[in-house]
Amino acid sequence: MNKIKVLIVDDEHDFAATLAERLCLRSYDARIVVNACETLSLIDKIKPDVVLLDLNLQGISGIEILMTLKNVSPEVEVILLTGHMDIARSIEGLRLDSFHYIFKPFDIRELTEKIDAVTAKHGRKQGNEHA
Amino acid sequence: MKIRRKLLIAFSIYMILALIPAVFAYRELSTLRKRLKPVEAASDITSSYLELRKNEKTFLLLKDRDTLQLLKKQIGMLKGGLDDIESEVLREIGAVNYASLREAITAYETGTLKLAENFNTEQLTINKLTDLGRRIEKVLDGSELQTFLVLRRHEKNLMIQRDSSSMDVFRQTSALIKSSPEADLAAYRTSAEKLFSLYQDEKQLENEIRNSASIIQTYTESILQGERQDIDALLKISMNLLLASLVIVIVIGALINARLAATIAAPIREIRKFAERVAGGDFSKTLEVKGSQEFISLADALNLMAVKLKDTVSSLELAIQNLHDKQGQLVEAEKLASLGRIAAGVAHEINNPLAIINEKAGLMQDLLAISSDFEQKKSITAQIEGITGSVNRCRTITHRLLGFARRMDITIEPMNLNEAIRETIAFLKTDILTKAARLDLNLAEDLPEIRSDKIQLEQVFLNLIKNAVDAVAAGGEITITTSRKDEGAVQVFISDNGSGIPKDKLNHIFEPFFTTKGRDKGTGLGLFVSHAIVRKLGSRIQVQSEVGKGTTFTLDIPIKPTLSKEMTA
Ligand SMILES: Nc1ncnc2c1ncn2[C@@H]1O[C@H](COP(=O)(O)OP(=O)(O)OP(=O)(O)O)[C@@H](O)[C@H]1O
Ligand SMILES: [Mg+2]
Numbered sequence A: 001m002n003k004i005k006v007l008i009v010d011d012e013h014d015f016a017a018t019l020a021e022r023l024c025l026r027s028y029d030a031r032i033v034v035n036a037c038e039t040l041s042l043i044d045k046i047k048p049d050v051v052l053l054d055l056n057l058q059g060i061s062g063i064e065i066l067m068t069l070k071n072v073s074p075e076v077e078v079i080l081l082t083g084h085m086d087i088a089r090s091i092e093g094l095r096l097d098s099f100h101y102i103f104k105p106f107d108i109r110e111l112t113e114k115i116d117a118v119t120a121k122h123g124r125k126q127g128n129e130h131a
Numbered sequence B: 001m002k003i004r005r006k007l008l009i010a011f012s013i014y015m016i017l018a019l020i021p022a023v024f025a026y027r028e029l030s031t032l033r034k035r036l037k038p039v040e041a042a043s044d045i046t047s048s049y050l051e052l053r054k055n056e057k058t059f060l061l062l063k064d065r066d067t068l069q070l071l072k073k074q075i076g077m078l079k080g081g082l083d084d085i086e087s088e089v090l091r092e093i094g095a096v097n098y099a100s101l102r103e104a105i106t107a108y109e110t111g112t113l114k115l116a117e118n119f120n121t122e123q124l125t126i127n128k129l130t131d132l133g134r135r136i137e138k139v140l141d142g143s144e145l146q147t148f149l150v151l152r153r154h155e156k157n158l159m160i161q162r163d164s165s166s167m168d169v170f171r172q173t174s175a176l177i178k179s180s181p182e183a184d185l186a187a188y189r190t191s192a193e194k195l196f197s198l199y200q201d202e203k204q205l206e207n208e209i210r211n212s213a214s215i216i217q218t219y220t221e222s223i224l225q226g227e228r229q230d231i232d233a234l235l236k237i238s239m240n241l242l243l244a245s246l247v248i249v250i251v252i253g254a255l256i257n258a259r260l261a262a263t264i265a266a267p268i269r270e271i272r273k274f275a276e277r278v279a280g281g282d283f284s285k286t287l288e289v290k291g292s293q294e295f296i297s298l299a300d301a302l303n304l305m306a307v308k309l310k311d312t313v314s315s316l317e318l319a320i321q322n323l324h325d326k327q328g329q330l331v332e333a334e335k336l337a338s339l340g341r342i343a344a345g346v347a348h349e350i351n352n353p354l355a356i357i358n359e360k361a362g363l364m365q366d367l368l369a370i371s372s373d374f375e376q377k378k379s380i381t382a383q384i385e386g387i388t389g390s391v392n393r394c395r396t397i398t399h400r401l402l403g404f405a406r407r408m409d410i411t412i413e414p415m416n417l418n419e420a421i422r423e424t425i426a427f428l429k430t431d432i433l434t435k436a437a438r439l440d441l442n443l444a445e446d447l448p449e450i451r452s453d454k455i456q457l458e459q460v461f462l463n464l465i466k467n468a469v470d471a472v473a474a475g476g477e478i479t480i481t482t483s484r485k486d487e488g489a490v491q492v493f494i495s496d497n498g499s500g501i502p503k504d505k506l507n508h509i510f511e512p513f514f515t516t517k518g519r520d521k522g523t524g525l526g527l528f529v530s531h532a533i534v535r536k537l538g539s540r541i542q543v544q545s546e547v548g549k550g551t552t553f554t555l556d557i558p559i560k561p562t563l564s565k566e567m568t569a
Helices: A014-027 A036-045 A062-072 A083-095 A108-120 B003-062 B065-084 B088-140 B141-161 B163-177 B184-278 B293-370 B377-404 B417-427 B429-435 B454-471 B526-536
Strands: A006-009 A029-033 A050-054 A079-080 A100-103 B413-415 B440-443 B448-450 B477-486 B489-496 B540-546 B550-557
Touching: A006 A014, A006 A036, A014 B440, A029 A036, A036 A062, A036 B448, A050 A108, A050 B003, A050 B489, A062 B440, A079 A108, A100 A108, A100 B163, B003 B088, B003 B163, B003 B184, B003 B293, B003 B377, B065 B088, B065 B377, B088 B184, B141 B163, B141 B184, B163 B184, B163 B448, B184 B448, B293 B377, B293 B540, B413 B417, B413 B454, B417 B477, B429 B454, B429 B540, B448 B454, B448 B550, B454 B526, B454 B550, B526 B540
Parallel strands: A006 A029, A006 A050, A050 A079, A079 A100, B440 B477
Antiparallel strands: B413 B448, B477 B489, B489 B550, B540 B550
16 A cells, blocks of 8 residues: 555535545545644644645635644645635745645646655655546 | 116216206306305495495584594595405496596595585684674674674574575675674675685585495496396306206106116017917017117026926926826726736636536546446536536636736836747747747847836737737748837837738727637637736837738837836735
8 A cells, every 4th residue: 555645625525525536536545624623633643645735724724724734744745726826926925935836726637747746756656547 | 788888878978967067057156156255345335335425424414523534434445345346346337437436436535525624614714703793793782783683693594504595695684784893894794705605615515425426326336236137147047057957857867767768668578478478388489689688688598498498398298198198007007906806806716616616527527437338428428528628718717817917916127028038939839830830030139128027028928929829820920020119118029921800800809808719719818918917017019900911019118117106006
């Protein structure tokens, strides 16, 4: 078992669940968190390789989670999902442009390529491709 | 000539003209002062004369020595006074009259002296007569004495009356006396005769004196009057001169004033007219003033001012025009900004549901891919592809809208226009190659560095070149030219020999969502966004197009943008 563990943090359950299912079909170990507050404890528990973080979370700001995550577990890769370009820009403004982000809606291939790319440097190789 | 000098000259002339009569008047007055002395002397002579006559009367009455002495003294004074002003007197009455005056005085003097002598003799004679009378009275008696006493009465009467009738009475009465001592009576008679003759002489002398006196009076009066007349004449001349001076002061002064006023007022009138013209915005005529140097230089200065004013006014007009343009741009920018905000909001709201649709459709595709064949599998797969296609299209639109919203911010920095164009072309290489289009680059290498937003300009170039690529047929030609437009701007021409844009569409190409490329291929936002960017950067975009021949987009880009804060909001 050498699946890449992906945690999807998105309060849009429909989106997160569908995406998780599609990633699972592509042999990723994908899980979802819809409650933003649980995110950090869950990350601690399942230790994902990649976190897909929606920046438009209700209650707690996606950026806040991002900052904490980077401090607590810097080894975790984060890909930001956003439907709003301004949020991406505000991150740029925070000089956090080393982060990866992807705009919603996106092509699943775009995402898997990015996941593979960010995990590649940790010596993990997915090589799983579905038509 | 300068007004100062003019004024000086006018004033000098004025002063000289006014002073000449005044100087003459002064001269006359000083002559008058000298002439006053003879007048005084003449008046002294006259008063001495009057005094003389008064004393003469006293002397004739009293016949005393003191009055005589006084009389003599006054005659001396009269003579001395005449000597003092001899020359004036000579001038006044002439030599002949002067001689007769002197003669009259001498005659008066001698007459007076003779009279005085006569008085002495008279007194002696009266004494003798009285003595003889008394002696004869003592000798006579009876009727003789009576007669003699009558005679004595006549004697007294003679002394009082002194006329010949009294003398005749005396003679007749004396003839009546016969018996008296012969010698005494004869002597008495002789004395009476002598007294009478003395009285006659006195009368004569008195007449002579009076004559002389009246001659003297005439002359002295004429001297005084002459002197008075002279002085009157002098006074008249002085007065006339002063009057002339006054007239000159008033008349010449008024004339000079009027002349000066005219030389000053005329240019001022011209200047006023000019000022009114300029105030009315008429700069066509320059101010021309004849006359004084001050006015000429004032006119020069005013003309210069008018020129400057004209420049200022035209630049103000330009500035106002610019302001109007800017305001228009500002309104446009504000419109665009709010449009951008709305677009961004809408795009964002749409992106999340779109993502769900996208994932659901994707999952359906995934599931279909791993499921075995069934009756409608192909048809369903095709339908799902339709869904994902539409999602992609929506995504393109929202991304462009979000990109447009984002482009509301601009960053001005020094940049190389040619370089930006080359980078854009490198980005588009595959599109151009696919189309087998020919690209002509005509980039002016001496183009100055400009200050603008490079990324946004590249966005504009990208849209325009992409459109050109879309417009040309396979093997078509695209030309990109850069050049210096003028002092403050450069130009970029992006031309193609493609389809061209029909006239009725040309007005719409900058509108959002206007496209002729079909729903799948174009969003119709490219030119809209480009136009917005160009306006924001203070630039201009123009299009020229002919159906079948091609299209040229022209960009005017300022070397230094004139951006307001609001426009960068
Ligand atoms: N170089 C050109 N030659 C001919 N027509 C043009 C040219 N450039 C623009 N147009 C016309 O103007 C329309 C609007 O252009 P615009 O760039 O705004 O949108 P688009 O190109 O249709 O869509 P998109 O830019 O999203 O691909 C085009 O559809 C086309 O009809
Ligand atoms: Mg276009």
